[in-house]
Amino acid sequence: MAEHKYLLYTVGVISMATFQFGYNMAELNEPREAMTCPEANGPRASGLLPECLEMSDWQYGLATSIFAIGGLFGALAAQPIGKRYGRRRTLMLNSVCFILAAIVKALAPNVAVLTLGRLLSGLSSGSSAVVVPLYINEISPRHLRGRYGGVTQITVNFGILITQILGLFLSEPSYWRLILIVGAVVGAFQAFLLRGIPESPKYLLGTDKQAAKEALARLRATASDAAVKEELEAMMQPTGVIHTTPEEEPLTGGHHTRPRAAPVPQVSTWAFLTQRNFRKEAMIVCGLMLAQQLTGINACILHGVSILRGLMPSAAGYINVIISVANLVVTFVASATLFDRVSHKHLLIYSMSGMATCAFLLSAGIANNIAILSAVALFLFVCSFSFGLGPLPWMVSSKVVDYEAVDAAQSSALVFSWFGTFLVAFLVPIIPPVITFIGFGCIGFLSAAIVWFGVPNY
The missing domain is CATH 1.20.1250.20 (MFS general substrate transporter like domains)
Incomplete structure (x- = not known):
């Protein structure tokens, strides 16, 4: 695996966005009781912000579910943005949106502002769910795509796990906002690391073939120039799903991919x-x-x-x-x-x-x-x-x-x-x-x- 170290690092940086997806989706689960003013006395101010946000069950349900509305629009917007500006720039934009969303949620003075922050984090998460698998697929060697393809779901689940662990210790009236600000820290860290990884070679083929070759050479650290050139040529060949003959179906499941x-x-x-x-x-x-x-x-x-x-x-x-x-x-x-x-x-x-x-x-x-x-x-x-x-x-x-x-x-x-x-x-x-x-x-x-x-x- 030594020859794939840089590729592994690149996949790790990219998949921080799907970690954010899982984290943001589940962040309100554990601290619900602390943040929704279960006591009859209502919210009590602690410094500039209230210790909790008074909300009914349907308001909490809306604050939770608005994440999905943002996710829908983020997912629909991700493909055209990714095609025009590239996978890496799209994830940079995502990181900025995650940072903004986390700040809005952590500083929310009322449920309306919290709901707005959830909508913003949904936009970024929906975009991540589209761009990350595409980006990873385009930079992975063909024989490793199945293995790296599982990274997306694993990092989503890891994000869910981390927010639940933090919730065990921070689900208190004075601390629940710290759970929500973590997204800004992760977003800033990813934005910094994204500057050091290459754009998808497949995307670059449409604009700058020399840049595509250089990007692929970085990802295939030990590959020869001939191997890099051969892989680039394979990327340029459109592929499709073609129905097989009945005799081939037991081997292919009814479909076969070829140029x-x-x-x-x-x-x-x-x-x-x-x-x-x-x-x-x-x-x-x-x-x-x-x-x-x-x-x-x-x-x-x-x-x-x-x-x-x-x-x-x-x-x-x-x-x-x-x-x-x-x-x-x-x-x-x-x-x-x-x-x-x-x-x-x-x-x-x-x-x-x-x-x-x-x-x-x-x-x-x-x-x-x-x-x-x-x-x-x-x-x-x-x-x-x-x-x-x-x-x-x-x-x-x-x-x-x-x-x-x-x-x-x-x-x-x-x-x-x-x-x-x-x-x-x-x-x-x-x-x-x-x-x-x-x-x-x-x-x-x-x-x-x-x-x-x-x-x-x-």
Whole structure:
């Protein structure tokens, strides 16, 4: 791995943006009680700022869920900005937005300003979710793209874990704002480090081929000039997904990627969603992304501490950290051992069924005040998500959609993903958790049945 040290460093700098995504998404989970004025006396001033922000359940739900609205617009804007200004400059802009968002949230004098800060952090996070995987894919050697591709989900989960750990120590009226300012520190550090890494060689090929060659040579530190030139030439060849013959399908899963002789006209997002010939692919891609959210994972990430606090007030935060560790570990192990060996369709079915079963058990535990059942069910719920429904829907577009519609499929998937995130984040604080998780369980089993009968094996 010595020859890949600089590449690893570059991937690490880039993926700080998806760390920010996970951190910002979950930052209000642990400190909710400290920051929302649970006492009847209302907010008490501490220096220039109040110690807490008085808000109702629906206001807290809006402050949490507005992150998804920002994420949607950030994701939609990321692709054109990245194409025009490059991947690195887009991440620089993201870092500035993360810094601004963190300052606004940490200094918020009321819930309206806090909500504005959450919207800004959502914009940056949505953009990161698009640019980081693209950037990493474009700088990685072909034989390592699968391995480096898992970094995105791992760093998101790591960000979630860190914010939960900090919440254990800083969820006090005088300290909860420190959790929110961390995004500014990470953003400033990333902005500084981004200045020292190369732009994507594939992006530079469209503007300056010599700069592209120099960038790739830096990333392939020990490669010869001939090898760098050969890889650049491969980057210039358009590739696509081409249907195979029936005899080839057992080996390729029905699709095969190889160079095309000429560029293929790209399908628009609207055409992908509305034209009859894309109907099945659109239902699979968008349905999986919606199922990813409506089976309830963000209820745990955004509100897990609140769900458990009524059953185990002193241990809820620690259990939530353990669950976040499990989320990170299972995702890492699955990406390293399962995704290349087990059918993705079967993993999705096992994942959805496991989540649905655990959702019903969690609902029963909450209804009957059985703390240990609730904690174990929530733990297994997140583990079930991590090996299937978490990472796999992001990979489905390239597997079941033809090349000319892949970009449109990805854009459509993002819209449905952020829409589902908004619904869950907004409604969970308002609806009783027993009813909420019964609903998640029903959606989970229904989704598993639809995948079993309607999704091709890949």
